[in-house]
Amino acid sequence: MAEVRVAKSAGFCYGVERAVKLAEETAREKGGCAMLGSIIHNVHVVAELEALGARQVDSVEEVRPGETVIIRSHGERKEVFDRLGSVCVNATCPNVLRIQQLVAQADREGRIPLIIGEPRHPEVMGVASWSDRSVIFPGPEELEKWLLQEPSRQSLSLTAVAQTTCIRTIWETSKEILKKLCTNAKIFDTICSATHRRQLEAAELAAQADVMVVVGDRKSANTKHLAEICRKACPVVYQIEQAGELTTGFLSGCTMAGLTAGASTPAGIIKEVYTTMSEEIKNMEPQEE
């Protein structure tokens, strides 16, 4: 009999949960507030917060005088904090804060911060802004190229960190390159443990499943990475935002379907997808008999 298995680590991590809670509390206490950018990559949660009076703004210029601003779990660029001063509630995830501090410390010590991550991702852009010397690399190939292009770079004082949601193999390969080529590189493993656990579990589940469903907002980096990881181990992977995107018959011929979700996917949405998948399997069974 076919079945649906859900990854235990699917859904909200503590950093996202904390940010949403801080936004809710602030909106209630202050009778409204501004969320700078998407506080988390999930349109449903953002809509719920908007209903409480937390309005989304895309830039500091849109903030009204005296309005309290919530900084999202991905963090912000240093200049944003400098401009907002005390009117902000910092909901940056503690794991991201640590990377910002490592980059700031590297800057103070005259080291060059190297960040392995997606150059245009808000977390990476924020982290990089704590030093004017930061260099961002999407992966090990770019890092190696940079070090070989000018061999004198290999003896510079370097501090390497990873985006919290970096795929483990990308980070490990980058680390090997640093260890092999560089003489003065401090390396900090900053991949978030919640992300690592989620990725490991997704890979294990995908290896056993005929079909994997990955739920999360399309803008969410960790959801995208989860889908990539699943594709390496499972022949059919659907990356969706909500249950309505699943079409009838999508599980036909399947004996085990796996389900996982990114860090900003609320439990309610995961439950809906699970119900849809279970019903689909139930509907398949009489036909098979």
Ligand code: F3S
């Ligand atoms: Fe923080 Fe990790 Fe979540 S970095 S926001 S706990 S995925």
